[in-house]
Amino acid sequence: MKGDRVEIVVSADDGSRTYEIEASRAGRRVEIVNARGIVEVAEVTRTGQPVRTARFMASRVIALVEHPAGEAREPAGAPAAASGVHQA
Numbered sequence: 001m002k003g004d005r006v007e008i009v010v011s012a013d014d015g016s017r018t019y020e021i022e023a024s025r026a027g028r029r030v031e032i033v034n035a036r037g038i039v040e041v042a043e044v045t046r047t048g049q050p051v052r053t054a055r056f057m058a059s060r061v062i063a064l065v066e067h068p069a070g071e072a073r074e075p076a077g078a079p080a081a082a083s084g085v086h087q088a
Contacts, residue, residue, distance in 0.1 A: 001023060001028075001029055001068075001069050002023050002024070002025055002026045002027070002028060003022070003023060003068075003069030003070075004022070004023045004029060004030050004066075004067070004068060004069050005020055005021065005030065005066075005067045006020065006021050006022075006032060006041050006064065006065070006066050006067070007019070007020050007063075007064075007065040007067065008020070008021075008039070008041060008054070008056060008064050008065075009061070009062040009063040009064075009065075010056050010060050010061055010062065011060045011061075011062055012060075016062055019054060019056075021041045021042070021043055021052065022043070023043055023069075024051075027045065027046045028043055028044065028046075028051065029043070029044060030042070030044075030066075031044055032064065032066075037057060037059065038055055038056070038057065038058060039055070039056045039057075039058050039061050039064065040053060040054070040056075041053070041054045041055075041056075041064075042054075
C-alpha cells in the first residue's frame with residue numbers, strides 16, 4: 001500500500017547504516033524475504049513485478065522495522081525525504 005515503508009539498520013565497519021524502502025505509488029507494496037543468509041526487501045507492483053530491491057547479508061542486519069502507511073513519518077516541521085530507497 002502506498003506509504004508503507006521498511007527501515008533496515010545494517011552493521012558497517014564505521015558503525016551502522018540505515019536504509020529505507022517505501023511503497024511510492026498507489027497499489028505498490030513492500031515485501032520482505034529472508035532466505036539463505038540474505039534479507040531481501042522489495043517494492044513490488046500489484047502483479048508482483050519488483051520495482052526496486054535491496055539485499056543485505058542477514059548476519060549484518062541489526063534491525064528491520066515495518067512502518068504501516070498510517071504512521072507519522074517525521075515530526076512536524078521536519079523536511080520530508082523523497083520516496084524510494086534512502087540511506088540515513
